[in-house]
Amino acid sequence: MFHGLSAFPLTPMSEVGINEKEYELLIQRLVSAGVDSIGALGSTGNYAYLSRIERYRVLKIAVDTAEGIPVMASISAIRTLDVLRLAEDAQKAGASAVLLAPVSYQALTNEEVYLLYEQVTQSLSVPLCVYDNPSTTHFHFSDELHGRIAELPHVRSIKIPGVPSDPEAAKQRVSSLRSLIPPSVKIGVSGDPFAFTGLNASCEAWYSVLGGLFPKTCLRMTRLSLNGHADEAERISARLEPVWSLFRQYGSLRVASAVAEISGLVSSPSLPLPLLPLDLSAREQLKSILADIQTMEGS
Template identity: 65%
Template sequence: MLKGLSAFPLTPMSETAIDEVAFTKLFKRLVSAKVDSIGVLGSTGCYAYLSREERLRVTQLAVENAEGIPVMIGISALRTRDVLQLAEDAQRAGASSVLLAPVSYQQLTGAEVYSLYEMVTKSLSIPLCVYDNPSTTHFHFSDELHGNIARLPYVCSIKIPGVPQGLDIAKERVKQLRAHIPSDVTIGVSGDPYAAVGLNAGCETWYSVLGGLYPNVCAGLARAAIAGLSDEAESQSTRLKPLWEMFQRYGSLRVVATIAEMQGLIDEPSLPLPLQSLDETVRQELGSILIRLQNEFSLN
């Protein structure tokens, strides 16, 4: 499992509640597009801003509406105690797998990170994806640590940051990591601007922010790469470059939340304060980009 396009939807919310209706509508778009899996309560899903009860409710909504598509639930938290509780909630709700990043206020050591995954996997009966996200956690995995964690029971995938641009360099990076981990553990690329090169370099999965909003567009790119049509995948990514540049300037969460607001898919505001979607000047720029992309991709 955890191959192909794994789409990560927003969790629309106000300061008082999760917008369950809007979340369900976004989720059903992914189901209709028949994405390969759906990642709920990742960074795009604003997991860090939600209570345990709110996270459980989002998990329940996702599982109830999945129609057979595997649902991966983020269980990251500051304390191992809380991670274990979230893992239990996800399993009881019927999640297909869980996603875990080594989140901490204090800088973690490699031994502490290994201990986290060791303790959590002992409590699991479903697969786990390791979330390597140094821009958020400020922890940098070594390939050796990835290899040790990947040999723990139930570890099925590693969600790595964007690979280096340049296909030969990216292939070498994937090859280096692959040498340390079991063959049945998949390597998935995140950072949407790096998706095409990552998939062309040998990653089996694209963990996608944009896929949570425009699943058909992203599924087309992912399936081209996986089918060996590397030029087609790269061409599609190049056409999406204006969005990738906005992601890099403003952060992918703010950009996709703003687009969803602009297109009436969710109410405004949709992010937990102090996070805010983008201002009117940027919205005008985004609007121009979306008009061009609509003509090329039939965004829906």
């Protein structure tokens, strides 16, 4: 479950509602590529902009369309009571795992975050992935806190936000975290620009935004990295650097939305207000990049 490429698709939506057919087609694209797992309702999946009913509907579509590929569902919410309800919904919908970030309007303490995971894991019957996403939550996990949470029942993965760019520093960072968690808890890298370095620093999984759009390319890079073919994987990552640069500049969600629209995978608009699409100059820049990625995806 927590190994290889976990692809996180966009949830295409507008003020009219969720485009369920387009979402189903995005899931089918991942199934055809043979991704290792699917991350529904992640940050790219717009979970924070959806009601509980909408989240259940999106997850049910993902599970029903996945043809047996494991689906991990975000259950993040501001209030613990809502997280518990979403966890119940995820299990009812058939999710194979849940993903939880410590989202809050008020700044959380370490003890508050620990208690959140403690309460949630008590009611679970599926594995949980800890979502460490400080750029969104503004909460910074210490490795010691990760170690405490990793001892809780059902915790099976940590989705780290990235690794240092220096390969040796990346290996040390992953090794330091691994020394504090049980062997049953796997480490996955997110933040697509860090993917190659993280995988080659012994992360077991890549939780990928771009994998939700170009799964064949990202799956190839993942498997090359995990099978020791670092040079070939690095060449793919280098070709993707123009996209990584746009991710850094505009954020992965807006870029993913624009990629999906330009590629004809979803209609426009595909983001909920108040989020706005990339401006015209950025979209033109993206168009010039996509031809190379689409070539890789088709090869």
